[in-house]
Structure formats: structure tokens, C-alpha cells
Amino acid sequence: MPRRRRLRKVVAPPKFKGYMPYGNFGKTNEFIELLYEEYEAIKLADYDLLKHNEASELMGVSRPTFARIYESARRKIAKAMVEVKEIRTVYGNAWLDKDWFICNECSSQFSIPDANMKKECPICKSKLIRLINNIKV
Ligand SMILES: [Zn+2]
Structure with missing residues (x-):
């Protein structure tokens, strides 16, 4: 089953469309787009507690690529929390088997x-x- 190489494998889509902060003053309509592969990277590394080389293998990417996706995901989540922004999950460059x-x-x-x-x-x-x-x- 050959796929375009730049696509990243995601086992299951996130079970939510996004996250909305509450209790914030001065609501904004701004939101951050979290890609499926970024969600997957967070799940594999911080929830399933896999090592980066194991996680990168599962997603079919090199270890540096995995590290980049993971770093991007963490920054987005941090930004959403600190700047009180909604997170929306979007498809990105993922593929689902x-x-x-x-x-x-x-x-x-x-x-x-x-x-x-x-x-x-x-x-x-x-x-x-x-x-x-x-x-x-
Ligand atoms: Zn239904």
C-alpha cells in the first residue's frame, strides 16, 4: 500500500473536534489548529510514553521529523493555554489506515x-x- 511519504500515519483520529477554554475574560474568536499528526505525537510520547524512535516508527516518519511534529504540538498547546485560545483539530498531513x-x-x-x-x-x-x-x- 504505497502512500506519499510526507503523510504521517495516525492510528485513530482525536475523539474531539477541539478544546475550548472557560473562565476566561475577554473572549477571542481566535483558535489554534492542532493537526492530527500533532495530536498523535502527543498521544504517543506523553500518553503512551513511547520513546521518540518508537513513536516515529509507528507514524512512519524519521526521528527528526517526529521531534519536529511533537515540538510543534507542544508549542501550540502551550500557546493555546497561555493566550487563552480554542484548539481545533484538523486533518493535516495524516493518513488513517x-x-x-x-x-x-x-x-x-x-x-x-x-x-x-x-x-x-x-x-x-x-x-x-x-x-x-x-x-x-
Ligand atoms: Zn450517532
């Missing part, structure tokens, strides 16, 4: 095994689902 869907009714995210292709939300049974994987390679 399964088809992931989002439900337009309840916003659940899920992947559907090929054998069980019902084309409906497993949570609310809505048929109003759409593919998250918007990059076709």
Missing part, C-alpha cells in the same frame, strides 16, 4: 470493519454519517 466516520447526529467517531458495512452510527443508529478520511491517496 482504516476508514473513520463521524456521525452528523451525535458526533461519534467510529471505524466500520469491512465485513460489517452497515453504514450507520453504532451509537445512535443514524444514517447521517460521513467519512473523516478526506485525503485520498
Whole structure:
């Protein structure tokens, strides 16, 4: 399955569309875009506690590339906290090895095994689902 090399593998999309600060005075409409691969880098390094070389292998990138993605993610999150900005997750240069869907009714995210292709939300049974994987390679 050859893919463009600059794409980074993400196992699962983030389970949220973003984060919103609360309790802030002087609301702004500004937001920071956190790429899927940046979310994945934070998850692998700071949640799964993988070493950078292990994490870079999982994402299919070199170790320096991983370090760059990870650093960018941390800076964005720090900036969002200090400057009180909303974080929104966006696709970026990621690819997902399964088809992931989002439900337009309840916003659940899920992947559907090929054998069980019902084309409906497993949570609310809505048929109003759409593919998250918007990059076709
Ligand atoms: Zn649903």
C-alpha cells in the first residue's frame, strides 16, 4: 500500500473536534489548529510514553521529523493555554489506515470493519454519517 511519504500515519483520529477554554475574560474568536499528526505525537510520547524512535516508527516518519511534529504540538498547546485560545483539530498531513466516520447526529467517531458495512452510527443508529478520511491517496 504505497502512500506519499510526507503523510504521517495516525492510528485513530482525536475523539474531539477541539478544546475550548472557560473562565476566561475577554473572549477571542481566535483558535489554534492542532493537526492530527500533532495530536498523535502527543498521544504517543506523553500518553503512551513511547520513546521518540518508537513513536516515529509507528507514524512512519524519521526521528527528526517526529521531534519536529511533537515540538510543534507542544508549542501550540502551550500557546493555546497561555493566550487563552480554542484548539481545533484538523486533518493535516495524516493518513488513517482504516476508514473513520463521524456521525452528523451525535458526533461519534467510529471505524466500520469491512465485513460489517452497515453504514450507520453504532451509537445512535443514524444514517447521517460521513467519512473523516478526506485525503485520498
Ligand atoms: Zn450517532
